[in-house]
């Protein structure tokens with residue numbers, strides 16, 4: 001076996017693992033997030049050579065250096081080919097220009113109409129192949145504010161080696177998002193409407209990972225962006241879109257609608273692999289913890305406010321831990337101290353040098369409800385283009401960046417199809433966008449879900465019972 005890149009936990013108290021083990025592990029046993037020992041480098045010549053390649057080939061080429069075992073690298077080209085064959089657009093992630101130097105990167109042409117498909121379709125294939133190779137089963141538990149859950153269900157439904165339990169905040173996702181998760185007949189899919197917020201769901205998920213007996217009993221695995229494979233697969237579209245607007249010969253900025261910080265972290269990884277990114281712009285909605293943290297240096301969650309961009313109604317942004325790890329010079333003790341403080345006193349202060357390092361690469365903006373509606377209306381009026389409300393926060397932040405630096409192109413990530421949020425669109429432009437027919441037809445069956453209270457023990461026993469029954 002040819003062992004290459006390995007992974008360490010941000011908290012430094014868990015074993016270092018190979019990629020395939022990270023794929024199945026989810027959260028590290030010390031509560032930290034796995035991250036590679038180093039980021040592979042891509043030269044300007046190799047970046048230039050990506051022009052004209054298919055998305056699947058580009059993904060295989062860029063992801064391969066992150067894999068540890070030669071056999072996994074060999075399987076990758078087939079996995080990317082099959083994953084991206086499920087998309088409705090030949091380009092997979094096409095770019096549309098909506099103003100001078102302002103581009104929208106459409107990441108919603110996959111089977112569930114959100115950017116999550118770009119990573120989840122591949123992750124599903126990679127995970128299934130490892131489970132088959134090792135003759136194992138897994139219980140996947142995921143927390144969702146609307147889109148990860150649908151993408152995970154689509155990627156794993158019907159697979160005999162996995163049971164999937166998705167926790168979503170009851171009453172806090174759009175009707176389309178809910179039906180994508182609940183109108184599913186496959187018996188290996190279990191959808192739980194949690195009486196709480198996304199943060200409550202993610203908190204329970206992380207506690208389940210830290211419950212070693214439970215973790216072992218059900219063979220717990222995770223497909224949220226705590227799983228490194230999610231982040232690395234999301235890195236690919238930063239390269240494809242930057243090349244389309246002139247990289248490596250031209251620098252590019254990205255505006256990213258942000259909640260759990262996985263997507264913008266993928267941009268940061270692309271930059272550290274060698275992609276010439278000028279600025280990474282974090283766009284939040286009214287749930288502005290990231291904008292506040294970057295402006296003030298204090299990371300302090302507040303209560304979640306429901307907005308028209310519900311997938312970003314998040315206050316505890318999981319992947320910020322990976323950024324902080326790098327920004328502190330990979331100081332495990334600093335990370336442990338920060339997250340102990342968050343648990344005990346509900347906040348932490350970002351060390352000054354780390355804050356300076358973050359500010360050197362990231363801008364952040366919080367975009368309120370009225371501005372979001374105004375941006376959807378403006379882009380429709382000026383460019384005849386319909387933005388979903390999450391994307392609108394990114395486009396608004398991108399316009400602010402262009403006002404300061406009109407010469408550097410900005411790519412705004414379009415993270416969801418507007419038809420997932422028809423009420424918000426109708427409010428802004430007076431008409432409802434239509435779902436693609438093949439998707440609308442799948443939302444008509446009976447809904448299957450269980451409402452559970454926000455209680456870790458109750459959720460754990462529900463999952464353990466159902467997982468046991470599935471294995472009997």
Ligand SMILES: Cc1ncc(COP(=O)(O)O)c(C=O)c1O
Nearest residue numbers: 147258259260261262263311415
């Ligand atoms: C449509 C949409 N936009 C933006 C985000 C935020 O992405 P991230 O959590 O990776 O920051 C999400 C949720 O992840 C989402 O579903």
Ligand SMILES: N[C@@H](CCOP(=O)(O)O)C(=O)O
Nearest residue numbers: 144145146147148224225260
């Ligand atoms: N917005 C997400 C929240 C979970 O994010 P993830 O990237 O960590 O899976 C969602 O739609 O569920």
